[in-house]
Amino acid sequence: MQNEEFVNGLLDFIKRSPTPFHAVQTMVEKLENAGYKRLTEKESWDVNQQGRYFVTRNDSSIIAFRLNRPLLEHGIQMVGAHTDSPCLKVKPNPEMVDNQYLQLGVEVYGGALLNPWFDRDLSLAGRVSYLNEDGQIGHELIDWQKAIAVVPSLAIHLDREANENRKINKQTDLPPVLMRLPENSPEDVSFNDLLLDLVNAQLDATENGRHTATRVLDYELSFYDVQEPAVVGLNDDFIASARLDNLLSCYTGLMALLDNDGEQNALLVCNDHEEVGSVSASGAQGNFLKSVLNRLCGSDEGMSRTMCSSLMVSADNAHAIHPNYTDKHDANHGPIINDGPVIKVNASQRYATNSESGAMFKYCCELADVPVQSFVVRSDMGCGSTIGPITANELGVRTVDVGVPTFAMHSIRELAGRMDAYYLYRVLRHCFS
Incomplete structure (x- = not known):
């Protein structure tokens, strides 16, 4: 998929997704059109070793996965995002x-x-x-x-x-x-x-x-x-839209999953309620993802072995260095829009990145020919968080927190880079493979 096609699809996805419920509905349509089979939590699952499936909870959270190889030996490559916005x-x-x-x-x-x-x-x-x-x-x-x-x-x-x-x-x-x-x-x-x-x-x-x-x-x-998403800037550098945090990551993860024919097991989870702490049945602190993985792995031992061979990429927008407020950033860690996705690091574990998971993501960027940046909040400022630390804690899986640089995060209209969205798609597609 080329950049223009990807960006047009992203704008259409955000336009059709004014709420988490609509975002999940739109994702379901794309998954079904790609041959993914709907599962329901209240029924027993007959999951094929070579299958493509998805399941929703509360109509506002969704997990989609494809299986190609034995989980215990090969693990599962995962991408996580969230469907809600302020x-x-x-x-x-x-x-x-x-x-x-x-x-x-x-x-x-x-x-x-x-x-x-x-x-x-x-x-x-x-x-x-x-x-x-x-x-x-x-x-x-x-x-x-x-x-x-x-x-x-x-x-x-x-x-x-x-x-x-x-x-x-x-x-x-x-x-x-x-x-x-x-x-x-x-x-x-x-x-x-x-x-x-x-x-x-x-x-x-x-x-x-x-x-x-x-x-x-x-x-x-x-x-x-109601203002529609748009590509803006003298040279069409930017995407201006509501809910870029975090529908951009939801769409990017979804298309990376659908456009990948690799043999690796792959899973996308998009949770609701991240913006209010993730404490709900459909949030990352609920048991939705763990329940699905337990069903696939079959036992606690199987789950532990699978997680040891797995990686979670928590994709959530990052703060780009603002030219009017450069003093709000660490001078050595101010991400630039359209210079590639950002690896987010925090010593207090507000982000789940460690040297092992960060190295793996950097190498994926290298293989996908995608530039990569780092973000660390100023040492005298507080730091936000993501579903990354929550998921790492719940599953015991290696996790890296990443995202595209963004202006005006949590505004009614945010600004991100047209190239960065496509860069993230390319590297996530490579991670899934």
Whole structure:
């Protein structure tokens, strides 16, 4: 796959994936089109030695794997990423009406950079659980697919200190405005009724013969920016998009798996809830990956032997050195955009890289003819983390933390290198082989 084709596919994937649920749905479509067979956790598995399979949990995490050789002797090459991104999530009882404006109460999910959420065209997507006319519970992914809301800024005339000393109250400043209610309309507007109409419109549009939804029971919904991903820059150097952290790694790992015909056993895991600590059934601290590997290995001894011959590449975006804030980086470890993927190192094990796993990844980059960089946070600053240390701890597997250099991480619109995304794809494809 050439760079332009890869980047176009990445942009389309992000556009189709406004939430972790949609990201997994899109990945499932690609896997099924490539001949991968769906497994379910509640059934016994009849896994072929030469098979291609995938399994999901909570519709927001996914594991895909191919088997070619005995696991105990050859191990399995793994890539890990996460499907979630910082965002604004709708509260269970969200309706707010003030001066005839309908707003929705929101929670901040993850470590979001909040200022860029103001004055953006926002839509809403996620999963809705409903009761149908037969008294059965159903689940539907919904997406308004158009701008339906905005979080307006307060005018500079009413806040003269906004540019010098602006503070954002997550409770009072962030509820998006959806509409101006007609005069004399009741103020007890039901958001669930709006959801019910959308769910039934989608059910009517399908050919599955699903029964009409009669009541919304629950939902997990997130606002997102409707501005589409784009290649930007005078020389088309950059990719600008929401959710580059970490859908870029999800797509890169997926395409590296699908485009590789090597004989090595290979696995991709994309977990939800990394941005809030990974503590959930579908997060990296849950047992999803370990459960799948236990099924494949057959015993604790088999699992231990397999992990000794395996490698996990934890792929999550890295901080590029910002030309306006160079003092925020260690001078010798400031990754440059489009100079290749970054190996992330931390003495306190916030990243799982050690000299052995780092050497293996560097050699893979060399064999794939891909440049590689290193990142270490300033010694006087705190360090973020990834699913890497969690996975290494749970499985006892050699792990290396890597990622592409990124500006504005956790903003509503991030910036990464067009070449770096393709570089990471090439080296992960080589790791899988």
